[in-house]
Amino acid sequence: MSYFTRVAGKNRYDEPITKLDWGRVIWVTVVVLVVTLFLSIGSAAGCKEYNRYQKRADAKNNVKVTNINIQRAEQQAKIVRAEIKATQARAEKRVAEAHGIRQAQDLIAKTLTPLYVQHEAIQAQKIGGAGDRTYIPVGPQGVPLVADVAQPSLENPDR
Numbered sequence: 001m002s003y004f005t006r007v008a009g010k011n012r013y014d015e016p017i018t019k020l021d022w023g024r025v026i027w028v029t030v031v032v033l034v035v036t037l038f039l040s041i042g043s044a045a046g047c048k049e050y051n052r053y054q055k056r057a058d059a060k061n062n063v064k065v066t067n068i069n070i071q072r073a074e075q076q077a078k079i080v081r082a083e084i085k086a087t088q089a090r091a092e093k094r095v096a097e098a099h100g101i102r103q104a105q106d107l108i109a110k111t112l113t114p115l116y117v118q119h120e121a122i123q124a125q126k127i128g129g130a131g132d133r134t135y136i137p138v139g140p141q142g143v144p145l146v147a148d149v150a151q152p153s154l155e156n157p158d159r
Helices: 003-007 022-111 114-127
Strands: none
Touching: none
């Protein structure tokens, strides 16, 4: 027994409990089914719409990510081009230095004689003689020796 039957013998609508209103039960059941059906259809349509929205958002994000990747690639290409230019400039500098050294060596080789080398050695001995010891091989007259390395020497026939 329910509370209402014990107290008053009637339900809260003042109707006897034993009497069941089938019309009202059917009506409520139909309303609940219709609402459930509309909610199901609406959520299914909402899912489709959400999927469309999500696909559009994903496409926009992919476009943005692609643009960012393109910008990064362009920046990287600029860096590589700058590095290449710097390397080329260093190479050109080294080539110019090598040409200058070669021209200087050619000029010196034209005027360089064994007597001039002996003169320079004597001058170096005069200037650097204070406390420093320099050992220079000397010839029979006390003049520093200048020899061509390609020619074999008399003391060392192996050369």
